[in-house]
């Protein structure tokens with residue numbers, strides 16, 4: 001596995017050597033195969049992988065909707081692997097969950113859905129429940145829809161009900177199982193913004209599983225890439241998104257970038273210059289560095305592929321360029337000195353995993 005920088009924060013969730021197998025008609029299926037993960041308190045942690053990678057199984061283990069076949073689960077420092085009875089109920093109250101298809105109770109109003117987990121605890125009177133429900137609906141922007149039924153709501157509104165219901169018992173963790181996969185891109189953006197706001201306002205640790213790199217890019221602090229039941233890459237989103245190492249990550253990143261496939265074409269082309277991949281992040285993304293360095297070193301550059309955008313609030317630009325002219329090595333050194341990450345382009349994508357970084 002490609003290990004990257006791990007923040008020294010308190011772990012809210014820790015999975016150790018987790019295995020999970022299911023017995024199907026064709027024998028045992030290993031859904032998770034030795035997963036180690038540590039999710040810090042207060043972060044938004046993404047788990048990405050293609051269909052069947054084991055994402056749902058992994059997230060459902062955290063609140064013990066599934067039991068592991070092997071390994072240990074810790075939540076807030078406490079071993080919960082075989083929690084049952086009241087300990088299990090307390091664990092589930094401390095972990096809210098939202099689902100791709102919302103899972104709302106169709107016979108209850110919006111307010112009734114949000115009140116439901118509070119009623120189940122038996123700890124609150126009617127007035128307190130009404131007050132809490134009103135505050136939760138205000139937080140998710142559904143106050144005027146309180147008396148509607150789920151069938152009268154849009155997908156985005158239904159997911160907001162799901163979020164309010166998940167927050168009802170004031171959990172310290174919110175699990176999101178493909179929470180935006182049934183929504184259109186604009187509604188997805190609004191729901192992800194709401195999750196980030198909840199994370200900021202309440203300090204809730206969020207674990208978000210998805211098959212879409214774009215969801216991770218917009219929302220998460222760190223990400224783990226799951227492939228065939230194993231974590232194959234893990235680290236800060238900026239790193240994993242801009243410098244994917246494992247072939248499974250490369251596939252997911254390229255899926256999110258319509259022009260990402262052109263890197264392959266660039267890798268194979270004979271351009272007569274030095275092909276490099278330049279990554280500008282943060283303030284460097286807004287400075288006219290490339291033109292200045294080219295002039296200073298009497299170098300020409302052809303931009304062959306590129307992508308520009310934001311990873312959460314951080315701007316980034318990544319280009320594949322062919323450099324030719326007087327002092328290409330000087331230009332590369334100048335780019336690096338200006339805070340640009342420079343990698344030699346041209347390697348086949350599958351070989352990137354083994355390639356040393358920052359080759360000039």
Ligand SMILES: Nc1ncnc2c1ncn2[C@@H]1O[C@H](COP(=O)(O)OP(=O)(O)OP(=O)(O)O)[C@@H](O)[C@H]1O
Nearest residue numbers: 022024029031049050051052053054055056057058
């Ligand atoms: N209850 C079950 N019984 C048998 N096999 C299962 C069960 N749940 C999951 N699996 C198998 O475990 C593997 C991982 O499934 P899981 O649903 O966790 O993957 P996923 O990454 O969430 O996929 P998707 O994005 O398609 O939902 C798959 O091979 C799946 O068929």
